[in-house]
Amino acid sequence: xxxxxxxxxxxxxxxxxxxxxxxxxxxxxxxxxxxxxxxxxxxxxxxxxxxxxxxxxxxxxxxxxxxxxxxxxxxxxxxxxxxxxxxxxxxxxxxxxxxxxxxxxxxxxxxxxxxxxxxxxxxxxxxxxxxxxxxxxxxxxxxxxxxxxxxxxxxxxxxxxxxxxxxxxxxxxxxxxxxxxxxxxxxxxxxxxxxxxxxxxxxxxxxxxxxxxxxxxxxxxxxxxxxxxxxxxxxxxxxxxxxxxxxxxxxxxxxxxxxxxxxxxxxxxxxxxxxxxxxxxxxxxxxxxxxxxxxxxxxxxxxxxxxxxxxxxxxxxxxxxxxxxxxxxxxxxxxxxxxxxxxxx
Amino acid sequence: xxxxxxxxxxxxxxxxxxxxxxxxxxxxxxxxxxxxxxxxxxxxxxxxxxxxxxxxxxxxxxxxxxxxxxxxxxxxxxxxxxxxxxxxxxxxxxxxxxxxxxxxxxxxxxxxxxxxxxxxxxxxxxxxxxxxxxxxxxxxxxxxxxxxxxxxxxxxxxxxxxxxxxxxxxxxxxxxxxxxxxxxxxxxxxxxxxxxxxxxxxxxxxxxxxxxxxxxxxxxxxxxxxxxxxxxxxxxxxxxxxxxxxxxxxxxxxxxxxxxxxxxxxxxxxxxxxxxxxxxxxxxxxxxxxxxxxxxxxxxxxxxxxxxxxxxxxxxxxx
Numbered sequence: 313x314x315x316x317x318x319x320x321x322x323x324x325x326x327x328x329x330x331x332x333x334x335x336x337x338x339x340x341x342x343x344x345x346x347x348x349x350x351x352x353x354x355x356x357x358x359x360x361x362x363x364x365x366x367x368x369x370x371x372x373x374x375x376x377x378x379x380x381x382x383x384x385x386x387x388x389x390x391x392x393x394x395x396x397x398x399x400x401x402x403x404x405x406x407x408x409x410x411x412x413x414x415x416x417x418x419x420x421x422x423x424x425x426x427x428x429x430x431x432x433x434x435x436x437x438x439x440x441x442x443x444x445x446x447x448x449x450x451x452x453x454x455x456x457x458x459x460x461x462x463x464x465x466x467x468x469x470x471x472x473x474x475x476x477x478x479x480x481x482x483x484x485x486x487x488x489x490x491x492x493x494x495x496x497x498x499x500x501x502x503x504x505x506x507x508x509x510x511x512x513x514x515x516x517x518x519x520x521x522x523x524x525x526x527x528x529x530x531x532x533x534x535x536x537x538x539x540x541x542x543x544x545x546x547x548x549x550x551x552x553x554x555x556x557x558x559x560x561x562x563x564x565x566x567x568x569x570x571x572x573x574x575x576x577x578x579x580x581x582x583x584x585x586x587x588x589x590x591x592x593x594x595x596x597x598x599x600x601x602x603x604x605x606x607x608x609x610x611x612x613x614x615x616x617x618x619x620x621x622x623x624x625x626x627x628x629x630x631x632x633x634x635x636x637x638x639x640x641x642x643x644x645x646x647x648x649x650x651x652x653x654x655x656x657x
Numbered sequence: 658x659x660x661x662x663x664x665x666x667x668x669x670x671x672x673x674x675x676x677x678x679x680x681x682x683x684x685x686x687x688x689x690x691x692x693x694x695x696x697x698x699x700x701x702x703x704x705x706x707x708x709x710x711x712x713x714x715x716x717x718x719x720x721x722x723x724x725x726x727x728x729x730x731x732x733x734x735x736x737x738x739x740x741x742x743x744x745x746x747x748x749x750x751x752x753x754x755x756x757x758x759x760x761x762x763x764x765x766x767x768x769x770x771x772x773x774x775x776x777x778x779x780x781x782x783x784x785x786x787x788x789x790x791x792x793x794x795x796x797x798x799x800x801x802x803x804x805x806x807x808x809x810x811x812x813x814x815x816x817x818x819x820x821x822x823x824x825x826x827x828x829x830x831x832x833x834x835x836x837x838x839x840x841x842x843x844x845x846x847x848x849x850x851x852x853x854x855x856x857x858x859x860x861x862x863x864x865x866x867x868x869x870x871x872x873x874x875x876x877x878x879x880x881x882x883x884x885x886x887x888x889x890x891x892x893x894x895x896x897x898x899x900x901x902x903x904x905x906x907x908x909x910x911x912x913x914x915x916x917x918x919x920x921x922x923x924x925x926x927x928x929x930x931x932x933x934x935x936x937x938x939x940x941x942x943x944x945x946x947x948x949x950x951x952x953x954x955x956x957x958x959x960x961x962x963x964x965x966x967x968x969x970x971x972x973x974x975x976x
Binding site for chain 1: 672675676679680683684687688689690695797798799800802803806807809810814905906909910911913914917918928929932933935937940941943944947948951952955
């Protein structure tokens with residue numbers, strides 16, 4: 313957005329500088345790499361399903377037998393115990409074993425479930441950020457009663473027990489579907505948890521954005537734009553919005569992580585993703601029932617969630633340090649760790 | 658002070674009203690299917706659906722439906738329909754377990770959070786700070802639904818140190834109560850321990866730059882006295898507010914997952930059971946009571962905060 317505004321004399325714009333600062337943060341770069349790997353992992357789901365596991369995420373194998381060398385192994389024993397991890401012994405089939413007495417391939421489910429978890433995390437973060445930016449801009453720019461209405465609404469949402477009300481809305485939509493005006497969503501759709509998560513995480517971004525808009529609206533460049541005859545829309549979206557870009561990027565990244573945790577909690581309890589879809593959260597609740605015999609079934613999806621969330625949080629913090637170097641310098645100067653250098657940035 | 662309390666109480670009443678309307682909308686208006694059908698449950702007979710429809714007045718106007726619902730919830734008439742059980746009774750049965758879990762976890766996270774945060778701050782930049790920062794970040798990053806299965810598998814099954822889930826009342830057998838709750842407490846507390854230690858650390862680093870800290874040093878107080886009496890004390894006020902808010906949110910939210918994972922028959926377990934059976938009345942009751950509880954706690958915290966820090970109430974009055 314701001315890239316085109318680089319002066320002809322400037323060799324490096326603020327974005328390129330920020331990018332270089334980010335690259336110097338080895339930890340953040342490493343975890344960005346991890347996040348990319350996780351994305352590639354879930355994107356490869358159809359490849360693995362078709363060519364290695366030769367089954368789909370919801371295909372059951374209740375009576376099937378695996379031939380490993382001379383040995384014959386049942387995918388599900390007559391007592392209903394699923395097979396454990398086979399790694400590559402069965403040519404990659406049932407790599408992580410079967411998920412339950414239904415005998416579905418855990419690895420395939422992990423990859424497809426990850427798609428659902430990441431999709432919900434990213435899409436709800438997009439919606440949350442969009443809502444938050446629009447509300448924050450309106451409240452911070454117009455102030456007065458607009459700010460009072462938006463601010464109060466966000467305060468109320470903020471003060472609610474989000475998980476509890478999220479569960480209530482989630483289960484209500486999961487049972488009945490949604491119908492508000494022209495929007496109709498069937499009951500089993502993954503758009504239901506997306507809506508729940510987007511609504512309830514909006515205040516966490518909208519409030520800081522509103523604060524920043526309040527400060528920016530006082531700046532001379534806004535006054536100059538108004539003096540040139542710019543209307544409210546142009547001031548909000550043309551002048552103020554570009555200055556929010558770094559805040560938005562950081563919050564968006566961190567929000568994906570939060571929303572994925574929210575989704576996992578909802579799905580774990582059965583108020584999020586509904587069958588036949590599954591996500592890492594639903595996989596944990598299925599696996600948890602077999603914790604003593606097949607502990608990996610509950611632990612592996614949990615590890616995937618943790619790695620993804622950790623990666624996004626560290627990348628988000630790295631972005632914050634890169635995009636707003638002052639915040640870090642200030643903190644460290646306070647702690648007496650480094651002398652504030654380049655404080656004039 | 659009185660003016661602040663009155664303002665805050667009026668604000669609370671408003672929020673409570675908004676919450677009740679929100680819950681009403683969530684259950685009875687937004688979803689795209691007949692509300693009586695949803696309330697009745699999965700395998701309801703048409704006769705039951707019909708009687709629920711009349712009982713709840715679903716053919717009347719929305720404000721009347723709202724009034725009926727609130728009356729049902731707050732006079733204890735809320736019933737789950739398959740089988741018919743009063744929701745209130747089940748919630749009351751669950752409260753001791755939920756409180757045991759949440760209060761214990763709260764004490765643990767406050768104690769360890771402050772301990773780690775304090776040592777992290779007074780050694781800011783040193784190796785201890787780095788180690789504690791790592792511990793805190795690890796704690797923040799482990800989701801409850803990973804930590805609990807790992808702890809349960811290794812500490813109750815592989816090595817049988819703790820009992821595998823369940824709950825024993827404090828009055829029945831205090832020792833069993835304790836051993837059953839240790840793992841759930843830590844599971845619930847770990848995230849907040851990490852978070853609180855970070856918050857206290859950064860608060861203390863802020864306070865260390867204040868003039869009165871320099872004054873305290875200049876007048877010859879020992880470093881320890883400066884840290885505990887001046888820096889730590891002044892860093893605690895925001896932590897106390899935060900604790901109030903988080904504690905409310907824990908009881909009415911995060912504790913649900915921990916209760917399910919450890920089979921603790923609390924209010925959250927009841928709600929989760931209702932979700933699994935797709936029974937809406939219990940969820941309605943738990944949500945409303947839970948939300949009211951949280952709003953109430955938040956109000957108390959604000960008032961306590963204003964009492965502790967006069968700047969807050971003066972700021973409010975000046976606005």
